[in-house]
Amino acid sequence: MKKYLMLFLLTMFCAASASAADKLLADRHMERLGKCEACHKTMPPKQVPSKDCLSCHGSYEKLAARTDKNDINPHDSHLEDPDCGQCHRGHKKPVLACDECHEFKNIRVP
Numbered sequence: 001m002k003k004y005l006m007l008f009l010l011t012m013f014c015a016a017s018a019s020a021a022d023k024l025l026a027d028r029h030m031e032r033l034g035k036c037e038a039c040h041k042t043m044p045p046k047q048v049p050s051k052d053c054l055s056c057h058g059s060y061e062k063l064a065a066r067t068d069k070n071d072i073n074p075h076d077s078h079l080e081d082p083d084c085g086q087c088h089r090g091h092k093k094p095v096l097a098c099d100e101c102h103e104f105k106n107i108r109v110p
Helices: 002-022 025-033 050-057 060-066
Strands: none
16 A cells, blocks of 8 residues: 555656646746736736846846856857747747757757
């Protein structure tokens, strides 16, 4: 009986972890910040400008430093002034804008 209980708990934990990874960026922000206005400064909501993202997440240079440990650093880009929304999409599945020209299989965009 104990064995089945442990197996059940492990299965539930893994399912919860997987579902957290599958959540959209807006859902994860809502869990942390609790309201749409934390990102959307105008109502009705419009696209969030990168400056609003950077006000919480730091400068683009700081983001590049935080992701420097990756084999390929998506924030250390040859693209000038990239918009956060090119990859990170709050209410849609994220994309890697670099893949328009390159093919990076080991980068996961949150």
